[in-house]
Amino acid sequence: MTIEVPVLEQTNADVARPVASVRLSRLVRPALGLLLPLSLALGWELAVWLGYSNGRLVPPPTKVFATIVELAKSGELSRHIATTLSRVAAGFALGVVAGTLLGAVSGYWGLARRLLDPTVQALRAIPSIAWVPLFILWLGIFETSKVALIAVGVFFPVYLGVMGAIHSVDRKIVEVGRIFRLSGPAMIRRILLPAVLPAYVVALRVGLGLGWMFVVAAEFMGASEGLGYLLIDGQQLGKPAQIVAAIVIFAILGKTTDWLIELATAPLLRWQDAFGRGRGAA
Amino acid sequence: MLALDRVGKTYPNGVHALSRFSAEIKLGEIIAIIGGSGCGKSTLLRAIAGLDRATSGTVTLDAATITAPHAKIGIIFQEPRLLPWLSVADNIGFGLSDLPADARREKVTRALVRVGLADKANAWPRELSGGQAQRVAIARALVPQPEVLLLDEPFSALDAFTRRDLQDHLLDLWADTRPTLILVTHDVDEAVMLADRVLVMRPRPGRLFEEIAINLARPRDRNSPHFDNFKRRVLTALDRSLDRNVPDSEAAANAGEAMWW
Numbered sequence: 001m002t003i004e005v006p007v008l009e010q011t012n013a014d015v016a017r018p019v020a021s022v023r024l025s026r027l028v029r030p031a032l033g034l035l036l037p038l039s040l041a042l043g044w045e046l047a048v049w050l051g052y053s054n055g056r057l058v059p060p061p062t063k064v065f066a067t068i069v070e071l072a073k074s075g076e077l078s079r080h081i082a083t084t085l086s087r088v089a090a091g092f093a094l095g096v097v098a099g100t101l102l103g104a105v106s107g108y109w110g111l112a113r114r115l116l117d118p119t120v121q122a123l124r125a126i127p128s129i130a131w132v133p134l135f136i137l138w139l140g141i142f143e144t145s146k147v148a149l150i151a152v153g154v155f156f157p158v159y160l161g162v163m164g165a166i167h168s169v170d171r172k173i174v175e176v177g178r179i180f181r182l183s184g185p186a187m188i189r190r191i192l193l194p195a196v197l198p199a200y201v202v203a204l205r206v207g208l209g210l211g212w213m214f215v216v217a218a219e220f221m222g223a224s225e226g227l228g229y230l231l232i233d234g235q236q237l238g239k240p241a242q243i244v245a246a247i248v249i250f251a252i253l254g255k256t257t258d259w260l261i262e263l264a265t266a267p268l269l270r271w272q273d274a275f276g277r278g279r280g281a282a
Numbered sequence: 283m284l285a286l287d288r289v290g291k292t293y294p295n296g297v298h299a300l301s302r303f304s305a306e307i308k309l310g311e312i313i314a315i316i317g318g319s320g321c322g323k324s325t326l327l328r329a330i331a332g333l334d335r336a337t338s339g340t341v342t343l344d345a346a347t348i349t350a351p352h353a354k355i356g357i358i359f360q361e362p363r364l365l366p367w368l369s370v371a372d373n374i375g376f377g378l379s380d381l382p383a384d385a386r387r388e389k390v391t392r393a394l395v396r397v398g399l400a401d402k403a404n405a406w407p408r409e410l411s412g413g414q415a416q417r418v419a420i421a422r423a424l425v426p427q428p429e430v431l432l433l434d435e436p437f438s439a440l441d442a443f444t445r446r447d448l449q450d451h452l453l454d455l456w457a458d459t460r461p462t463l464i465l466v467t468h469d470v471d472e473a474v475m476l477a478d479r480v481l482v483m484r485p486r487p488g489r490l491f492e493e494i495a496i497n498l499a500r501p502r503d504r505n506s507p508h509f510d511n512f513k514r515r516v517l518t519a520l521d522r523s524l525d526r527n528v529p530d531s532e533a534a535a536n537a538g539e540a541m542w543w
Contacts, residue, residue, distance in 0.1 A: 175333060176363050179351050180377040180426075190376075194367040271367045271406050 059241040064248060067241040071230075081249065083225040084215055087143070088257075091150025091218075092211045096204065099155045103162025108192070113163070124156045128214065132221050146218035153214035154207040161203020165196035198272060201265045205258055212254045227253075283308055284330070284430055284462060288339035290487075291325050298487040299325040302339065305481065305490070309429060310460040314477035316467055316516065318524050322488020323466040327432050330464065331357045343430060356428035360435045362415035364407040370394070370418055371403040377426040393421040396455065413444040417451070424455060433465040437472065449475055453500065470520070474512045475502055482516065484523035491523040 041061040048055035055063065071077035102120070106113040131152060132145075139145035169192055177191040219228020227246045234242035284307040291300040300322035307313055315323050328334040330341050332351040341348040343355065356377075364373045375390040394400045397417040407415060416436060423431055433452075437445040449472060456463060467473050473480045477496055484491040496512050503509060 172359070172361065172363050173365065175359075176365065176376075178333060179331065179357055181351050181353065186379075191365070194365070197367075271408070 057240055059244055063241045064244045067239075067245045068249070071242075071245065077249075080225055080227050080230055080246075081253070083223075084219065084227045085253070087146050087150060087218065087226065088208075088211050088215050090143075090147045091214070092154050092208060094147065094151035095154025095207060095211065096158050098151070099158025099203075099207065100162055100200075103159040104166060107163040107166030108188075113167075117163070120156075120159060124160075128152050129217055132217070136221065141222050146215070146221075146223070149218045150211050150214045153210040157206040157210060158203045161199055161206070162196065165199035165203075166192060169195045197265075198269055201261065201269065204265075205261055208257055208261060209254070212250065212257075216250070283344065284464075285342045286326075286330070286339070287342070289326065289329055289336045289341060290338035291322070291329060291334070292337045300329070300336075301487040301489045303483075303488070303490055304339075307462055307464065309462055311479065312456070312463040312465070312477050314465045314467055314473035314480045315483060316470065316473050316480055316520065317483030317488070317491070318468075318485050318520070320488070321483040321485035321523075323483060324434055325488065327357070327434050327464065327466050330430070331355060331432050333357075353426070354429040355432065356423040356426065356430070357432040357434065358416075358419050358423045358436045360438060362407070362412075362419040364410075364415055364418055364422075366407050368407075369403065370399060370405050370407065370410070373407065373418055374421045374425055376422055389425050393425045396458075397421045397451070413440055413448060416440065416448060420448075420452065420455065424459075424461075427459055428461055430462045430464065433463065433467075435466055435468070438467070438469070445469075445472070452476070470513050470516050471504070473516060474498075474509060475504065480516050482519040482523050492519045494519060 044058070045060045045062060047053050048060040059067075068077065071080075102116065106116045106120075128149065131149060135145040135148050139148055173195060174187070174191060177187045182190060215226070216228045216231070219226040220232060223229045227249055230246040231243055234240065234246065286303055286305045286307075288302040288304050289300060290298075290302055292298050299320075303322070303326055305313075315326065317323055325334070329336040330348065332341075332348045332355065335349055343352060346352065348355070364370075365376065368376065371390050371394065374393050375386050378386045378389060381389070391400075391403070394403055397420060399414060399417060399421075402410065402414065402418075407418070410418065416439075420436075437448050440448065452463075453476065463476070465473070465476060474496055480494045480496060481490060482492045482494065483489065494512070494515055498508055498512065
């Protein structure tokens, strides 16, 4: 919808549409995304309740919920969440800073790309879990090695995203900057940064996703706290409800942090003229 | 005065795009450069803009040799090239970042009114039509008050009606500060409508073929017999410029030099 539509017409359209249905659709649209998981959960609950399954290995939602409540009451849950969150935050911050700097340098400066990029690409080809033994030897079994592993996971998508985005900035737009005789820093601030922002946001979101993935790997390698520890603990003590509870919390935290990035960057990307605009992305 | 002295350009891949182009252009003159494709029109314009460097010859504005973009030279491209993340007003003010905020705002507001887009100040470029976007581009190039404004086929992507409207509009805006206009085009009608002089170029390598002065008073009437007359002259020159058997004026001059020796 463009602002070319005369104001008068627009208000007419709004008046013509019943207010109640507008309000309803505003509530219904996000709820649509909940339909599938809720009906699956309800179905499983019903199956266990009706006796089609004993629910021992796949606990019904009520049992998972009870486990979460129990963990929350004892204060354990918030401790585990805080530990995992702080690891992801530290690793994400490190990975983003390193990925952005190196990505920007090799995107902007051809010589740096030829020097740096082959090595980075070769390192990227290593499955990141392969670093675990080395990181433990180098950095010990405590926080440092865990944060380092997460940072490695976050680094690559951010690096690739920033480099690719800078590399593919439209030459015609850069020429506009040259005509107005922008200095190097001004060119970066006024042309390159805004031009790469959409791709950068995508890179951040991919990086965050990998950060959540690697925090689990990191917490598998010997942790006494954290959601990953809850998973291992649940496996060793035969508590599937605790495993599913931890998985559900991972899903909620992952989705929430992703949504926060989207929310924080949305005002910066209002100018975009893209297919997805106004189609009610989640 | 803008002086082009034997400007030539050979690209790294060996293409000889422009050869020994000379012209002297007075402040406030409107020049149209016309010619078939591959005759080096855009190459010449980019050399004057300082976006590309000529491989031989010099471009001088007053006393300054142009090797890089210059504050007194603006350019309007074939596409509007607006920055999609800036509002229309911020796009127009893009070249005014040295000014204090209120002086900039005042200039931008005046320019918006002048190009008839006062109601679009806060719109995003994506919300504009092609003609509106090109008007924003014209305003952006004009607000820093360049002495020379280069136009690289600025209206070629627009429909005939919008094109005529913008041609008239451009003359209007030109009359405000009377900068030098150098317009690359392949539209004969546009060249005769706007220019004081039409420079016809010939291709392979691009060079000056013929110069036609348009001695018509402004505002010009597209339907007058004089207008048609000049159009026919430009068309004939264009036809001859593409004919390989006709020696161009420069070759003739060289031949003359040889005889003199």
